Amino acid sequence: MLRKPVAVFLAGVASLLLSASAAGAQEAHACPKEAPAGTRCFTGRSAEGAYYWIAVPADWNGGLIVHAHGGPRTETPQPDDPVEDLTRFMVMVRAGYAWAGSAYRRGGYGVRMAAEDTDRLRQVFVARFGRPKLILLHGQSWGGNVAAKAAELYAVDADGARNYDGVLLTSGVIAGGTRAYRFRADLRAVYQYYCANHPAADEPQYPLWQGLPAGSRLTRKDLSARVEACTGVGKAAAERTPQQQRNLRDILAVTGVREDQLVAHLAWGTFLFRDMVQKRLGGRNPFDNSAVRYRGSHDDAALNRGVQRFRADPAAVAALAYDSDLSGLIVLPTLTLHAKGDPTASVSMEALYRQTVAGAGRADLLVQVFSDEAEHSHLSDAEYAAALETLSRWVLDGRRPTPQGVGQLCAQDAGAIAGGCHIDPAFIPAGM
Numbered sequence: 001m002l003r004k005p006v007a008v009f010l011a012g013v014a015s016l017l018l019s020a021s022a023a024g025a026q027e028a029h030a031c032p033k034e035a036p037a038g039t040r041c042f043t044g045r046s047a048e049g050a051y052y053w054i055a056v057p058a059d060w061n062g063g064l065i066v067h068a069h070g071g072p073r074t075e076t077p078q079p080d081d082p083v084e085d086l087t088r089f090m091v092m093v094r095a096g097y098a099w100a101g102s103a104y105r106r107g108g109y110g111v112r113m114a115a116e117d118t119d120r121l122r123q124v125f126v127a128r129f130g131r132p133k134l135i136l137l138h139g140q141s142w143g144g145n146v147a148a149k150a151a152e153l154y155a156v157d158a159d160g161a162r163n164y165d166g167v168l169l170t171s172g173v174i175a176g177g178t179r180a181y182r183f184r185a186d187l188r189a190v191y192q193y194y195c196a197n198h199p200a201a202d203e204p205q206y207p208l209w210q211g212l213p214a215g216s217r218l219t220r221k222d223l224s225a226r227v228e229a230c231t232g233v234g235k236a237a238a239e240r241t242p243q244q245q246r247n248l249r250d251i252l253a254v255t256g257v258r259e260d261q262l263v264a265h266l267a268w269g270t271f272l273f274r275d276m277v278q279k280r281l282g283g284r285n286p287f288d289n290s291a292v293r294y295r296g297s298h299d300d301a302a303l304n305r306g307v308q309r310f311r312a313d314p315a316a317v318a319a320l321a322y323d324s325d326l327s328g329l330i331v332l333p334t335l336t337l338h339a340k341g342d343p344t345a346s347v348s349m350e351a352l353y354r355q356t357v358a359g360a361g362r363a364d365l366l367v368q369v370f371s372d373e374a375e376h377s378h379l380s381d382a383e384y385a386a387a388l389e390t391l392s393r394w395v396l397d398g399r400r401p402t403p404q405g406v407g408q409l410c411a412q413d414a415g416a417i418a419g420g421c422h423i424d425p426a427f428i429p430a431g432m
Contacts, residue, residue: 026128031055032083034090043079046124050117051103053082054125061096063134063392064125065089066164068118068150069101070141070173070377072110074275077103085140091381091417092388098132100125108275111177111324114143115150122154122163136391137167137332141345141376144172144336145180148326148353155331166395167334168387171342171376175349177324178286178317181276183346184269185209185287185310187255190294191266193307194247195230198223198266209287209310211273223270224263233262246298253296254303261343277316280323284316326353328360335367335391335401337383340427341374351429367394369403370429371422380419386410 031041038058045051069085082101086093093099102121104114122135139147151167173180188208192198199205199213206213227233231248232240240248248259257265277283290311297303334357338347350368357366369387373379386409390401407423414421 026054026124029053032087032090034087036090036094039093042128044124045079046102046105046117046120048105048117048120050105050120051077051079051081052101052121052124053080053086054098054100055086055093056098056129057093057096059096060098062132063097063136064122064132065092065097065099065136065138065388066118066122066125067099067101068114068137068139068143068146069103070143070171072104072108072114072142072272072275074107074271076107077105079103088378089138089140089384091384092138095385095388097136097388098125098129109177109272109280109323111145111149112153114146115153118146118150119154119163134166134392134395135164136388136395137164138170139168139172140170142173144169144174144345145176145324145326148172148174148330148334149324151332151334152327152329162332164332166391167330167332168391169334169336170379170384170387171338171345172336172353173345173349174326174336174353176326177276177320179325179352180345180349181268181273182287183255183257184265184273186289186292186294187251187257187265188269188273189289189307189309190254190303191230191251193303194251195226197226197230198270200226207285207310208308209273209285210277210283211270211275214278216274218270220263220267220271223267227263227266231262233259250297250303254294258343264344276320281316281319284313284319285310286312286316286320288312326356328353328356328358328362330357330360330362330365332365333367333391333394333400334365335369335387335394335406337369337371337379337387338429339371339373339375339379340424340429341372342376343374344376347429364400367401367403367406369406370424370427372424373422380410380422382410382414382417382419382421383423385413385417386421386423 026042026044029041029043031039040056042054081103085101100121102117104117137147232244290309294303338350386406390406403425407425410421
């Protein structure tokens, strides 16, 4: 919900909304059932081939959320892919904002590609509905990397006018590609040392940084079966053999991965690595564990002697850095929200982003907020609403907020918005 001065500033802007018949090539579409009554939804496809969805509530406050989704999703994008994120963040539409989300033009890795498609959707919205009085860029998970990159590339146009007014990054993978995926390369190496079934002994052998060899037909179901065979994950603890118990204990202790996330992280280190390395980096290796000392197992010396080692190709690292690493040269008020116990995108990424922004001399434009949750894909709706309103106020009145203020605002709204408030205003994450 928007309060003064936001509501005052945006009052009357709903007249900018054109009718569905004036939306050009966009098609009116039935909204998800979770949408507020009277919400109008539109779908379309950009000139680059990216499917998108737009939702405009009946009581539109004149603000627009341009959303960058997470993943990256390696499947071919489908027309209704944005519906999942629209539904997940419907609290933003309920607060009166229009929402626009792109499926991106293709699946797979590519931060600059996704950032371009995200900004293209902003242009599509403006061309059809007029320039909103407030445009906020929102990135979730890997979409946090996309939104942060889009803010660096497209925040200001060639004439110096702002295309966006603020940035909200939630559960963001904001360490950049050269740092964010190292732990999954380590996981592949450690897992293979203990399990020796990915690849299995009777399969073609390949360097683990490749993800999978070309032509492999391994599925996620196949991978899950291999993990279960080695560690017992998927079975009740009492049904695991002593060897499975020790394998699992060592893998988790060395890598820091949570048991319920083991298959998911191995899948990223398999299917996403294949896409990233073989389709985006010309088969070159961006990962390096040549000097890593693994610790926490029942026999660290044996692990470090026997684990597969690999050294990064500098050209691959440079290409990945160009595509996805962040400079910290932000020009817009930027608010981040991250769970302290995020099992997918470590909260330590926030420390690295803070250092990057501070190193660029822009620390005054960054406020970071943390919750006590241990979730990644969806935090409390009340927290999203408070973060969104805080950012809007910051943009409009110019006063830099505090985590304490976000927590207080969230607590005020907790009775009306689901999820409760779990903000820890004193938390400061350690670096990676």
